[in-house]
Amino acid sequence: MSLRPTLETRLAQPTMEGAGVHLHRAFGFHNPSELDPFLLFDDFRNEDPAKFEAGFPWHPHRGIETITYVLSGSVDHGDSLGNTGTLGAGDVQWMTAGSGILHQEMPHGNAQGQMHGFQLWANLPSSLKMTAPRYQDVKSPDIPEITDDDGTTVRVIVGEFWGKRGPVDGIAADPQYLDISVPPGVKKTFRIDTYRRAFAYVFEGAGAFADASQPAGVLLEKEVAGEEVNIRDLSGDRTLIRFGTGDEVTVQAGEQGIRFLLVSGAPIQEPVAWHGPIVMNTTAELQQAMADLRNGTFIKPAH
Ligand code: CO
Numbered sequence: 001m002s003l004r005p006t007l008e009t010r011l012a013q014p015t016m017e018g019a020g021v022h023l024h025r026a027f028g029f030h031n032p033s034e035l036d037p038f039l040l041f042d043d044f045r046n047e048d049p050a051k052f053e054a055g056f057p058w059h060p061h062r063g064i065e066t067i068t069y070v071l072s073g074s075v076d077h078g079d080s081l082g083n084t085g086t087l088g089a090g091d092v093q094w095m096t097a098g099s100g101i102l103h104q105e106m107p108h109g110n111a112q113g114q115m116h117g118f119q120l121w122a123n124l125p126s127s128l129k130m131t132a133p134r135y136q137d138v139k140s141p142d143i144p145e146i147t148d149d150d151g152t153t154v155r156v157i158v159g160e161f162w163g164k165r166g167p168v169d170g171i172a173a174d175p176q177y178l179d180i181s182v183p184p185g186v187k188k189t190f191r192i193d194t195y196r197r198a199f200a201y202v203f204e205g206a207g208a209f210a211d212a213s214q215p216a217g218v219l220l221e222k223e224v225a226g227e228e229v230n231i232r233d234l235s236g237d238r239t240l241i242r243f244g245t246g247d248e249v250t251v252q253a254g255e256q257g258i259r260f261l262l263v264s265g266a267p268i269q270e271p272v273a274w275h276g277p278i279v280m281n282t283t284a285e286l287q288q289a290m291a292d293l294r295n296g297t298f299i300k301p302a303h
Helices: 283-295
Strands: 006-011 013-017 021-028 038-046 056-061 064-072 074-079 084-087 092-096 101-108 115-123 134-138 145-147 153-158 176-182 187-191 197-211 230-235 239-243 248-265 273-275 278-280
Touching: 006 197, 021 197, 038 197, 064 074, 064 176, 084 092, 101 115, 115 248, 176 187, 230 239, 273 283, 278 283
Parallel strands: none
Antiparallel strands: 006 239, 013 021, 021 038, 038 115, 056 101, 064 092, 064 115, 074 084, 074 101, 092 134, 145 153, 153 176, 176 248, 187 248, 197 230, 197 239, 197 248, 273 278
16 A cells, blocks of 8 residues: 655636636636646535626537536536536436537526536547536435445445445546545555545535645644655645555644545547646647537537
8 A cells, every 4th residue: 555645736826717606716727737637626615606606608518528516506407418407415417418418507696695516627538528418416315325334424425435336327437526525533555446536625624634745834743664664634614635656645634624536547648638627638629619519510509
C-alpha cells in the first residue's frame, strides 16, 4: 500500500455562469490535463434564490459527459431530444452529451430557499465524442449507501466500492464517484486503484488528509502505514484536494466530522480543444461544432 500524496489543496473560487448563477468552481478551463479525465467541477451552494434562479437556459454540449448531483433543492431539466424531468435532493443525472445535445437546467431552492449541488464534467475519448447522447437519471433511493462499523458512510454513485456497485454504467473514463461522511475523530483509509487520477472535494465539516510528500501543514500524526506523514487541517468550506500517484488516501475527521466527494477516473491522455460547453480534440472539430450550431445540424436526428 502506498499513500497518495496531496499535490495541492485549494479553495473553489466564486464565479458566475449561465444566466447569472453565482457558484464556486473548484477547477475548470485552466489546465485540462491536471485532473484528466475530469475537466470541470462546480459547486452550486446558495441560500439566496435571486443568485441562482435565472439558471442555465438552453445551451449546447458536445464531446463530454456532465454529472449533476443534487443535495438540496431541485433542478428542472429539458433537452432537444424531448426529455424532461426534475432532479431532487440526493438524485444524480449522468448525461453523455456525445455528438450533441441542447438542454436547459433550472435550479430551485428548497422550502428555505436553499440550493446545493455539484456538476462535474468528464471528458470523452476521441472514439466516443460523437456517440449518441444518453441520459442516466438516478433517484436517491437507488444509490447504494454503505455504513461501516465506525459510522463512516459512503454513497456509491458510480463505480464499485466496498463490494457495492453504483447505478450509473457504461462510462468511458471508468470513473468512481463517492460521497463519503466520516464521523468526528475517526481516521479512515480508502483504496483507489493506482491507474486512476483522483481528487477529493470537502464540503462539510473539516479534517486532515495524510500527506506523504510535503512538509507543509500541521503535524498531527507521524505514523500511517509505516510512513512518516504530515497531515494538514482543511476547512470543509469548498476545498479541493488533488492527489498524486498511489493506491490509497487517509483522512482524519475533525470534531465536526467531514463530508467529501472522492472522485477518480482513468486519464484519457488526448489533446483537448475546448470552447465553452464543447470539448473536442482539435480546433477543426470545434469549428465544425460551431458551424453545426449555426446551420441547425448540431443535433443528429434520431434513427
Ligand atoms: Co449543461
